[in-house]
Amino acid sequence: MTVNDIKNAKIKAWVEECVKMCEPDSVVVCDGSRAEYDRLMKKCVDAGLATPLAKKPNSFLFRSLPSDVARVENRTFISSVKEEDAGPTNHWIAPKELKATMKGLYKGCMHGRTMYVLPFCMGPLGSPIAKYGVELTDSEYVVLNMDIMTRAGEQTWQYLGDDFIPCLHSVGKPLNNGEKDNGIWPCADVDHKYISHFPEEHLIWSYGSGYGGNALLGKKCFALRIATVLAREEGWLAEHMLILKLTNPKGEVKYITGAFPSACGKTNLAMLIPTIPGWKVETVGDDIAWMKFGKDGRLYAINPEAGFFGVAPGTSEESNKNALVAASKNTIFTNCALTEDGDVWWEGIGYPAKGKLVDWKGNVREALPKDKSPKGEEFAHPNARFTAPAKQCPCIASDWESPEGVPISAILFGGRRPSTIPLVHQARSWAHGVFLGSIVGSEITAASTINAADVGKIRRDPFAIIPFCGYNMGDYFQHWIDVGNNPSTNADKLPKIFYVNWFRKDDDNADLPGGFMWPGYGENSRVLAWVFDRCDGKDNFIDTPIGYMPKEGALNTDGLSDCYKKALPEILKVDREGWLKEVKDIRENHYPKFGKHLPKELSACLDDLETRLSK
Numbered sequence: 118m119t120v121n122d123i124k125n126a127k128i129k130a131w132v133e134e135c136v137k138m139c140e141p142d143s144v145v146v147c148d149g150s151r152a153e154y155d156r157l158m159k160k161c162v163d164a165g166l167a168t169p170l171a172k173k174p175n176s177f178l179f180r181s182l183p184s185d186v187a188r189v190e191n192r193t194f195i196s197s198v199k200e201e202d203a204g205p206t207n208h209w210i211a212p213k214e215l216k217a218t219m220k221g222l223y224k225g226c227m228h229g230r231t232m233y234v235l236p237f238c239m240g241p242l243g244s245p246i247a248k249y250g251v252e253l254t255d256s257e258y259v260v261l262n263m264d265i266m267t268r269a270g271e272q273t274w275q276y277l278g279d280d281f282i283p284c285l286h287s288v289g290k291p292l293n294n295g296e297k298d299n300g301i302w303p304c305a306d307v308d309h310k311y312i313s314h315f316p317e318e319h320l321i322w323s324y325g326s327g328y329g330g331n332a333l334l335g336k337k338c339f340a341l342r343i344a345t346v347l348a349r350e351e352g353w354l355a356e357h358m359l360i361l362k363l364t365n366p367k368g369e370v371k372y373i374t375g376a377f378p379s380a381c382g383k384t385n386l387a388m389l390i391p392t393i394p395g396w397k398v399e400t401v402g403d404d405i406a407w408m409k410f411g412k413d414g415r416l417y418a419i420n421p422e423a424g425f426f427g428v429a430p431g432t433s434e435e436s437n438k439n440a441l442v443a444a445s446k447n448t449i450f451t452n453c454a455l456t457e458d459g460d461v462w463w464e465g466i467g468y469p470a471k472g473k474l475v476d477w478k479g480n481v482r483e484a485l486p487k488d489k490s491p492k493g494e495e496f497a498h499p500n501a502r503f504t505a506p507a508k509q510c511p512c513i514a515s516d517w518e519s520p521e522g523v524p525i526s527a528i529l530f531g532g533r534r535p536s537t538i539p540l541v542h543q544a545r546s547w548a549h550g551v552f553l554g555s556i557v558g559s560e561i562t563a564a565s566t567i568n569a570a571d572v573g574k575i576r577r578d579p580f581a582i583i584p585f586c587g588y589n590m591g592d593y594f595q596h597w598i599d600v601g602n603n604p605s606t607n608a609d610k611l612p613k614i615f616y617v618n619w620f621r622k623d624d625d626n627a628d629l630p631g632g633f634m635w636p637g638y639g640e641n642s643r644v645l646a647w648v649f650d651r652c653d654g655k656d657n658f659i660d661t662p663i664g665y666m667p668k669e670g671a672l673n674t675d676g677l678s679d680c681y682k683k684a685l686p687e688i689l690k691v692d693r694e695g696w697l698k699e700v701k702d703i704r705e706n707h708y709p710k711f712g713k714h715l716p717k718e719l720s721a722c723l724d725d726l727e728t729r730l731s732k
């Protein structure tokens with residue numbers, strides 16, 4: 118198929134306009150077939166950009182440039198007409214100015230390269246919740262990753278209408294006559310990278326980066342930043358949330374979504390192996406949830422993605438066996454280390470490497486006797502990734518591609534909070550739940566900042582969506598409040614909302630590994646079980662000033678190690694003093710950022726919390 122064969126006139130005209138601007142040597146309309154995948158991968162291998170892995174069937178390792186290893190938040194723009202609509206947490210440039218700058222960069226940017234036209238679907242094909250887009254890119258790596266992460270190619274044309282999302286991407290490295298990449302990852306320098314969103318036009322323009330969320334435009338750019346805008350316009354929710362299916366020993370099922378800032382084990386929770394007998398967790402999604410009201414007034418969620426773009430370091434048999442199996446074949450690895458026998462290795466994989474390794478920068482180095490490496494000298498980049506098909510996950514739920522989505526019973530929020538926030542508490546109402554989402558954050562540690570003065574402060578990441586919301590965060594809070602007041606639903610039908618904290622610490626207690634008062638991982642199933650019963654309205658709670666909490670004996674502790682049993686009362690009580698400090702921090706440092714956009718319901722929740730705590 119060629120551009121001329123594209124039947125949708127709007128798509129065809131847009132492609133032709135972009136071809137004229139970017140001037141690629143050739144244009145290929147992708148069919149999404151296995152043969153095409155193999156051909157593009159071979160092109161990458163021949164160009165020295167990808168290495169086939171002898172130890173993992175049909176799997177390949179890419180190394181990016183050190184300047185292109187992660188999302189670039191300060192080069193990510195929400196280019197709404199009015200700055201106020203981008204809000205206090207986004208970077209903004211006026212659309213006219215940004216378009217002029219980017220058109221200058223796009224002019225001739227695909228010289229010496231092929232432009233790929235990749236139609237794709239976010240969500241199960243034909244699902245009433247799914248949305249469609251077309252990505253134009255000059256990166257084979259992007260096409261290959263999008264093939265895994267989305268439903269892409271031929272099969273999507275029949276669903277693509279005039280409301281498709283145009284996604285234009287270039288690595289920003291044109292080639293002169295006869296010039297080749299010579300095995301060097303193509304991208305532009307940092308100040309020429311632009312990851313731009315035009316919310317009024319539902320348009321995405323990305324330039325200068327070939328990596329992850331900057332370049333796989335279906336993911337953060339479309340399924341979150343543009344989708345949050347669509348969701349607000351159309352009355353649904355586009356969220357940075359995992360979706361899991363929880364089955365109790367009686368075989369009853371509930372679906373739960375959860376939002377956590379980075380480094381809180383979101384993917385691990387989505388693929389958790391319960392330690393309590395008879396319970397089962399299966400995965401519907403590990404990163405993004407789109408939730409819409411069904412006819413019955415309940416919220417139904419789909420995972421718009423078809424793969425996992427997971428952080429490799431720290432993934433081990435112990436932390437997430439299911440992810441390792443998912444990434445054992447047909448997987449793209451990026452910035453991992455390469456072993457002599459043709460496998461990948463990373464810090465925290467659970468065993469030391471042997472012999473020589475090629476590190477993520479391409480240098481050959483002798484492996485260290487331990488699995489850990491000094492900061493800055495890691496063999497795998499800390500943000501090294503695996504791109505694996507979701508269907509390869511051993512715990513993928515049988516209904517993960519259900520077109521109508523799965524009905525959500527509970528929503529979890531959480532962060533890394535060494536003090537104050539208990540193991541679990543439940544919101545009293547939808548608005549109180551929105552309040553809990555709005556205060557999500559993790560404590561800044563020496564490991565997560567270069568600014569010593571910030572250590573101990575809370576880095577707020579409301580709904581874990583700060584880097585991914587396509588409009589004003591105050592208006593986003595209001596949208597959540599409005600969803601709860603939607604006439605097609607009521608309080609009984611809405612998901613119950615919970616705040617969990619797996620990360621309470623007591624550094625003085627030598628019995629606790631790492632000082633953590635809760636073991637986490639599979640043991641989190643104990644909390645999930647309490648949440649499950651709460652959704653059934655069981656009498657397993659007490660009412661406290663901060664919300665509902667497990668009553669004595671309600672949390673299953675059978676088989677829990679003694680040190681954690683001893684720590685439990687402390688992490689299941691209300692720390693009044695700590696919470697009063699929390700209230701003060703929210704009032705003085707967090708809520709003022711949103712000015713008049715902060716919903717009055719949230720200020721009311723804060724006042725109410727303070728009153729209850731002071732009684």
Ligand code: SAT
Nearest residue numbers: 188329330336337426
């Ligand atoms: O690179 S991605 O944006 O896809 C992943 C992440 O940073 O959360």
Ligand code: MN
Nearest residue numbers: 357403404405
């Ligand atoms: Mn994410």
